[in-house]
Amino acid sequence: MAQKGEVLVEVRDMCKNFGVTVALNHVNIQFKRGEIRGLIGENGSGKSTVSSIIAGIQPATSGEMFYKGKPWKPATSLEASNNGIGMIVQEAGTIPGITVAENIFLGNYKPFKKGPFVDRGKMNAAAGAALEKVGITNINPAFPTSRYDMQERKLIEIAKVMAGDPELFIVDETTTALSHSGRELLYQIMHKAADDGKAVVFISHDLAELMEHCDTLTILRDGVIIDNLEKKEFEANDIKHKMVGREVKDNYYRSDSDGYGDEVVLKADCITTMNDLLCFSLELHRGEILGIGGLSECGMHGLGRALYGLDEVVDGQVVLTKDNVVVKNAETAFRHKMGYVSKNRDQESLELNASIGANIQSVGYRKNRIFGPFISGRKCSCTVKKQATENNR
Ligand SMILES: Nc1ncnc2c1ncn2[C@@H]1O[C@H](COP(=O)(O)OP(=O)(O)O)[C@@H](O)[C@H]1O
Ligand SMILES: [Mg+2]
Numbered sequence: 001m002a003q004k005g006e007v008l009v010e011v012r013d014m015c016k017n018f019g020v021t022v023a024l025n026h027v028n029i030q031f032k033r034g035e036i037r038g039l040i041g042e043n044g045s046g047k048s049t050v051s052s053i054i055a056g057i058q059p060a061t062s063g064e065m066f067y068k069g070k071p072w073k074p075a076t077s078l079e080a081s082n083n084g085i086g087m088i089v090q091e092a093g094t095i096p097g098i099t100v101a102e103n104i105f106l107g108n109y110k111p112f113k114k115g116p117f118v119d120r121g122k123m124n125a126a127a128g129a130a131l132e133k134v135g136i137t138n139i140n141p142a143f144p145t146s147r148y149d150m151q152e153r154k155l156i157e158i159a160k161v162m163a164g165d166p167e168l169f170i171v172d173e174t175t176t177a178l179s180h181s182g183r184e185l186l187y188q189i190m191h192k193a194a195d196d197g198k199a200v201v202f203i204s205h206d207l208a209e210l211m212e213h214c215d216t217l218t219i220l221r222d223g224v225i226i227d228n229l230e231k232k233e234f235e236a237n238d239i240k241h242k243m244v245g246r247e248v249k250d251n252y253y254r255s256d257s258d259g260y261g262d263e264v265v266l267k268a269d270c271i272t273t274m275n276d277l278l279c280f281s282l283e284l285h286r287g288e289i290l291g292i293g294g295l296s297e298c299g300m301h302g303l304g305r306a307l308y309g310l311d312e313v314v315d316g317q318v319v320l321t322k323d324n325v326v327v328k329n330a331e332t333a334f335r336h337k338m339g340y341v342s343k344n345r346d347q348e349s350l351e352l353n354a355s356i357g358a359n360i361q362s363v364g365y366r367k368n369r370i371f372g373p374f375i376s377g378r379k380c381s382c383t384v385k386k387q388a389t390e391n392n393r
Pocket of ligand 2: 047048049090172173
């Protein structure tokens with residue numbers, strides 16, 4: 001019988017390179033049964049890379065892994081999940097065009113096969129049970145996944161991973177996509193898994209959340225393990241210091257604001273949209289950083305979309321005051337030099353199958369046009385190079 005405290009997964013001397021980027025640099029780490037281990041480090045420190053290698057999503061460049069004491073080298077994520085390693089990935093982990101049940105059992109339709117056909121009734125019932133098992137009752141397994149929002153899709157993913165009853169459960173930056181109740185649900189699932197003698201890997205940017213829910217923490221910096229801490233050693237400033245490699249003052253992210261002037265650059269004048277807003281007004285001034293916060297369903301994302309002309313404003317208007325332009329659609333916003341980073345970046349902003357260059361170019365076609373519908377390949381590659389180098393530090 002498996003014992004709590006027993007090493008379930010071990011990574012030894014692992015390296016991973018992407019071209020010249022060293023994502024993991026001789027990493028050693030152990031995940032034990034009964035433990036929630038947090039991984040913390042700045043963006044790009046290697047948290048997702050090490051987790052995804054364990055979960056069979058990509059191979060390591062060198063190094064070894066052991067799972068239940070035996071060498072472990074999964075060729076695919078399906079091989080990993082069939083063997084009890086389940087990961088909720090940082091990006092979207094469901095396919096929008098298929099049903100919720102199809103997502104939950106993707107790659108595992110066998111139990112529902114009736115000759116060449118899939119018994120949908122049986123599969124939907126099993127998916128319903130999988131959702132219920134993790135406490136989700138308001139999602140219909142027969143519906144297309146595209147009907148559900150980002151948070152609900154993450155919950156579907158959680159149900160999918162938990163349906164496989166994983167021994168190692170990896171949660172990669174999932175809580176940022178969840179509202180308060182979704183988070184509470186996930187914490188419960190993680191704690192239950194650990195209590196049942198499974199091992200949990202919890203990746204998050206929220207230090208307070210990690211300190212509260214983890215038993216142990218591993219700190220990564222530039223692909224190197226800086227320290228492993230036990231719960232009694234957790235101390236916020238010490239952890240931040242180790243993450244960034246120097247003392248972190250309160251104003252680490254931004255020196256204190258110099259204030260802003262009187263000039264209004266963007267104005268929402270009692271705007272109403274079909275879904276989120278009812279006579280909402282705001283004024284944004286030159287030099288101002290205006291924060292908008294609230295719970296997941298409060299309408300803040302709809303506000304962002306409406307300001308950029310993506311959601312139709314049915315009453316009132318959004319005005320760029322300098323040119324006195326009413327923002328009626330995203331093209332107007334874009335032409336008048338508004339920028340918008342979407343909440344669902346991998347669905348709304350990026351074409352993941354296209355190259356990085358094509359994605360960058362997609363906003364510059366007008367600039368790179370020669371005449372009519374023709375664009376200059378040379379100008380395009382210059383734009384891409386310029387954007388890529390200027391924005392990379
Ligand atoms: N598919 C990839 N291609 C190229 N570089 C990558 C890829 N995935 C990750 N990296 C790089 O590897 C490093 C570690 O990334 P990652 O593991 O995603 O960090 P974290 O999850 O800690 O934010 C970063 O420098 C990142 O840019
Ligand atoms: Mg990551």
